[in-house]
Amino acid sequence: MSGKYFRLAMVAGILLLSNSLLAAGTLYRWVDEKGEIHYGDRVPPEEVKLDREILNEYGVAVKFLPHELTAEELVTLQRQQAIKAAEQQRIHEADQRDKVLLNTYLSVEEIVALRNRRKELLDGQIHVTEAYLKNLRTKLIKLQTDSARFQPYNPDPNAPPINSRLARELSNTLKSILVYEQTLIDTRSKQTQLVAKFASDIDRYRHLRGLH
Secondary structure, eight states: HHHHHHHHHHHHHHHHHHHHHHHHEEEEEETTSSSSSSEEEEEOGGTTTSSSEEETSOOEEEEEEEOOEEEOHHHHHHHHHHHHHHHHHHHHHHHHHHOOHHHOOOSSSHHHHHHHHHHHHHHHHHHHHHHHHHHHHHHHHOOOOOOOTTTTTTTTTSOOOOOHHHHHHHHHHHHHHHHHHHHHHHHHHHHHHHHHHHHHHHHHHHHHTTTO
């Protein structure tokens, strides 16, 4: 039998098979691990792990049913879905930021003006904190000088022990210095982040408005 007639016979056979099976229900087609093609109105449980197709009455595939995922494939799929979801979320958030920029500002100058106002507020906080730290350090020097006359800061075994008021004031001053030093670090970091964010917003606004 020539190849042409063989193909025609095979198609005819499939159509006859599909018509008989469709009378009973859905027709499936799948290829087993040996490469053999199978047709049937149900897939054996041991072959559910294989890819399948649903055929119409003409023997044409109308739906693809992927094989049952292995544990490794499932982990890979979940990872890919998580990456895709994160990317979609990133794009959505970027679109929202663009809308806020365009709806909030009429010009680059408005963005610069707002940046300068917020930066000045942080400048003020920094100056106040620096001044307060200067006073605390001056106070600490005086307290340390006073404490030097007492044990445990004075090595003289005959020196009197430091009184509770002075010890408490010295401890509180040291703690306050540490707190305000950290506040100063945080405020300066916030200011740096603020300037960087506004620089990014200005660049993005120029791009969205087609400004150069």
